[in-house]
Amino acid sequence: MTKQLLKSGIIVSSMTFLSRILGLVRDIVMANLLGATWVTDVFLVAQKIPNFLRRLFAEGAFSQAFVPVLSEYQTNRELQEVKKLIAETAGTLGLVLSAVAFIGVIGSPLLVSLFGPGFVGKPDEFALASLLLKITFPYILFISLTAFCGSILNSVGRFAIPAFTPVLLNISMISAAIIVSPALPDATAMALAWGIFAAGVAQLLFQLPFLWREGLLVKPKWGWRSDGVQKILTLMGPALFGVSVAQINLLLDTVIASFLEKEGSITWLYYSDRMLEFPLGIFAIAISTVILPSLSRQHVSNNAEDFNQTMNWGLRLVFLIGIPATIGLFMMSEPIILSVFQHGEFSLQSAHSTSLSLKAYIIGLLGFMLVKVLATGFFSRQDTKTPVKTGIIAMVTNMVFNLILFYPLEHVGLALATAISGLVNSSLLFINLRRAGVFKSDGRWKVWFIKLACANLVLIGFITAFMGDIELWQGWTMFERGWHMAVLVIGAVGVYALSLIIFGVRMKDLRHA
Known part of the structure; x- marks a missing residue:
C-alpha cells in the first residue's frame, strides 16, 4: 500500500512542482512589471479574496468533507448510488x-x-480594488467546481490531472501580463485580473473529459436534502476552520497590513508567502492529497493497523523534507529573494523587506506541513470537530501575537505571528491524534530523528561554507545570481541526499510505514 502511495505522491509532487515553477515565473513577471507599489498591493487584495475562499471552501473544507463520504459510498454502495x-x-x-x-x-x-479596510480612506486604491474584485471574484465558482472534479478523480486514483490543473492558472496569468497588458496602457493589474477569470473557466473545462473517461461525468441536479449532501454539509461546517487556519491567518495578515504606512507591505508578505508555498504545496499538500482516500477507505474497513501505518508514513516524509526545507529557506532567504524577484521595478529594499518576512514565515513551515497531514487523519475518520477546536485556538493565538508584534516589527511581526500559530495548531493536532489512539509510533522514530539530525547538520555546514556574503549577492547581475543560486541549491540537495545515505536512510524506509 505505501509503495503505491509513494508512487502517487511522486506523481502529485511532480505535477505540483511544474505548477509552482510556472507560478514562480508568474510572480517574477508581476514583480518586474508592477514592483512593490500601491497598485500591486491593491491587485493582491483583489486576488487574495477569491483565492482565500477557494482554499477555505473548495480545496479546504469541501474536499476534506466530500472525499471521505465519496469513499464510503464507493466502498459500501452500488455505482448508481455513487453517481447519484x-x-x-x-x-x-x-x-x-x-x-x-x-x-x-x-x-x-x-x-x-x-x-482591505486600510484602503477605505484612499479613493484611488479603493476604486481599483473594487473594480478588480468584480473581475476576479467569479473565479471562486469555477475553481470550486474544478476542485470538486479533482476530488472525484483523486478518489479513483487519478492524481496527475488534478495536480496538473493549476498550471493553467499560471499560464493564463503569464499570458495576460505579457500579451494583454501592453494593449491596456497602465492596466497590468487589469490584465492579470482577466487572466484569473479566464483560468477558472479553462481549469474546469480541462477536467471534464477525464471525468467522462472514468464514467463519472453526470448531469448535475439539486439535492440539498439528500442524505449524502447533508452529510457533506455537516462535515464541512467545522472543517472550514480545521483545515484552513493558515489561510485565515494569512488573510488576517493582509487586513492588518493594509493599515501599515509603508507602501508595499502587502506585496512583501505576498512574495514571502509564495516562497513558503513552494515546499508546502509540492510536498505536504501532495502527501495529504494521496493519503486522504486511502485513510478514508481504511477507516471505513476498520483497518486500524493500515491506517496507523499510513499516518506514520506521511509524517515521516514530512520530517524528511520539511526540516531541510526550513533550514535552506531560512539561511538563504535573502539570496533567494534577490535571485528570483529583484529586477525591474522590484528594488533592493523590497527584496530585503521580503526576505525578513520570509524568515519569519519559515519558522512555522514544519508546523504548516504537519497540519496538512495531521488534519487529514481526522477528516478521513469524518471527525471535523477536533481540528476546528485546535483551529480556533490557533487563530486566537495568531490574533494575539499580531496585536503584540505588528507595531514593533511591522509586516515581519504579522508573518511571525502566523508562524507561531502554525506551530501551535500542529502541536495540538498531534496531541489529540495520540490521545484518541489513532496514531501510535511504530518504534522507529528515535533512530529516524537521529539520522535526520546528522544529515541536516551537514546541510547547515555546507550552506554556511558556500553561500557567501549578502553584499556579493546584492552586487551581482541577475544572471550571476541565478547561476550561483542554482549551484548552491543543487549542491545542498546533493549533500543532503548523500548525507542521508551515509547515515543509513534507505529507499525501503520510504516504501514501508
Whole structure:
C-alpha cells in the first residue's frame, strides 16, 4: 500500500512542482512589471479574496468533507448510488456558488472594506480594488467546481490531472501580463485580473473529459436534502476552520497590513508567502492529497493497523523534507529573494523587506506541513470537530501575537505571528491524534530523528561554507545570481541526499510505514 502511495505522491509532487515553477515565473513577471507599489498591493487584495475562499471552501473544507463520504459510498454502495451522490453534490454546489459569485460581484466594495479596510480612506486604491474584485471574484465558482472534479478523480486514483490543473492558472496569468497588458496602457493589474477569470473557466473545462473517461461525468441536479449532501454539509461546517487556519491567518495578515504606512507591505508578505508555498504545496499538500482516500477507505474497513501505518508514513516524509526545507529557506532567504524577484521595478529594499518576512514565515513551515497531514487523519475518520477546536485556538493565538508584534516589527511581526500559530495548531493536532489512539509510533522514530539530525547538520555546514556574503549577492547581475543560486541549491540537495545515505536512510524506509 505505501509503495503505491509513494508512487502517487511522486506523481502529485511532480505535477505540483511544474505548477509552482510556472507560478514562480508568474510572480517574477508581476514583480518586474508592477514592483512593490500601491497598485500591486491593491491587485493582491483583489486576488487574495477569491483565492482565500477557494482554499477555505473548495480545496479546504469541501474536499476534506466530500472525499471521505465519496469513499464510503464507493466502498459500501452500488455505482448508481455513487453517481447519484456526485450529481446531487454537483448541482447543489454549483447553484450555491453561482449565488455566492453573483453576490460577490455586486458587493465588491463591501468586500474590499471588509478585507482591505486600510484602503477605505484612499479613493484611488479603493476604486481599483473594487473594480478588480468584480473581475476576479467569479473565479471562486469555477475553481470550486474544478476542485470538486479533482476530488472525484483523486478518489479513483487519478492524481496527475488534478495536480496538473493549476498550471493553467499560471499560464493564463503569464499570458495576460505579457500579451494583454501592453494593449491596456497602465492596466497590468487589469490584465492579470482577466487572466484569473479566464483560468477558472479553462481549469474546469480541462477536467471534464477525464471525468467522462472514468464514467463519472453526470448531469448535475439539486439535492440539498439528500442524505449524502447533508452529510457533506455537516462535515464541512467545522472543517472550514480545521483545515484552513493558515489561510485565515494569512488573510488576517493582509487586513492588518493594509493599515501599515509603508507602501508595499502587502506585496512583501505576498512574495514571502509564495516562497513558503513552494515546499508546502509540492510536498505536504501532495502527501495529504494521496493519503486522504486511502485513510478514508481504511477507516471505513476498520483497518486500524493500515491506517496507523499510513499516518506514520506521511509524517515521516514530512520530517524528511520539511526540516531541510526550513533550514535552506531560512539561511538563504535573502539570496533567494534577490535571485528570483529583484529586477525591474522590484528594488533592493523590497527584496530585503521580503526576505525578513520570509524568515519569519519559515519558522512555522514544519508546523504548516504537519497540519496538512495531521488534519487529514481526522477528516478521513469524518471527525471535523477536533481540528476546528485546535483551529480556533490557533487563530486566537495568531490574533494575539499580531496585536503584540505588528507595531514593533511591522509586516515581519504579522508573518511571525502566523508562524507561531502554525506551530501551535500542529502541536495540538498531534496531541489529540495520540490521545484518541489513532496514531501510535511504530518504534522507529528515535533512530529516524537521529539520522535526520546528522544529515541536516551537514546541510547547515555546507550552506554556511558556500553561500557567501549578502553584499556579493546584492552586487551581482541577475544572471550571476541565478547561476550561483542554482549551484548552491543543487549542491545542498546533493549533500543532503548523500548525507542521508551515509547515515543509513534507505529507499525501503520510504516504501514501508
